[in-house]
């Protein structure tokens with residue numbers, strides 16, 4: 570099953586994708602995590618992507634499309650995947666449909682996490698992430714057991730440079746301009762489920778499990 574998790578920055582895409590990946594035994598593919606890894610490893614792609622990410626703008630379509638194609642189509646294509654943060658433009662949505670069609674596959678299900686803007690800024694500015702294993706915490710909502718230390722792997726937690734208020738605001742604007750049109754794009758394809766993301770992490774997850782399309786249960 571190919572699942573796309575769609576929603577604004579801070580909606581809980583990463584958090585819910587992790588839970589779904591465990592529950593459904595599917596790989597979790599986050600373009601944001603892959604790009605941050607490329608930056609940390611100082612690869613040419615990382616060097617290209619960093620200035621866009623620092624400004625809160627989208628990395629060019631061809632770069633992220635190639636990144637996803639590498640994982641989804643080339644070599645041994647996985648039987649399914651949870652796509653977190655891809656697609657983020659309608660052009661990326663078309664590219665995804667085309668690469669899946671080559672494999673005789675399609676996007677099976679899109680989860681759209683809707684959360685009001687004020688809540689998004691509160692979530693983004695309180696977010697702490699693990700640079701080693703990408704686990705995500707929140708200063709108040711879901712703090713680690715030991716302050717500043719990852720529960721999963723013990724690494725020192727960090728704040729993302731693009732989670733500062735000014736960059737976060739820019740990311741939200743970019744989301745409304747370039748990513749939100751994907752809501753209608755997938756609604757028209759009949760694969761979109763809107764989930765109320767303004768609930769506890771467990772309640773959001775329970776709503777998702779209850780909404781899995783019947784033929785995939």
Ligand code: ADP
Nearest residue numbers: 578579580581582583584692696706707769770
């Ligand atoms: P995204 O991947 O959409 O940017 P994250 O999953 O990283 O979002 O979540 C953003 C921040 O909000 C993190 O600090 C996370 O711990 C927190 N968070 C995630 N889901 C919820 C929720 N349902 N309620 C409150 N805080 C949440």
Ligand code: ADP
Nearest residue numbers: 578579600601621622626627628633654655657
């Ligand atoms: P969030 O969901 O909190 O916005 P992500 O980790 O998904 O954060 O993305 C962080 C940044 O990585 C984005 O602001 C953008 O610069 C870049 N990025 C991630 N995915 C894409 C994509 N599909 N297309 C273009 N840029 C992307």
Ligand code: ZN
Nearest residue numbers: 699702719722
């Ligand atoms: Zn960790």
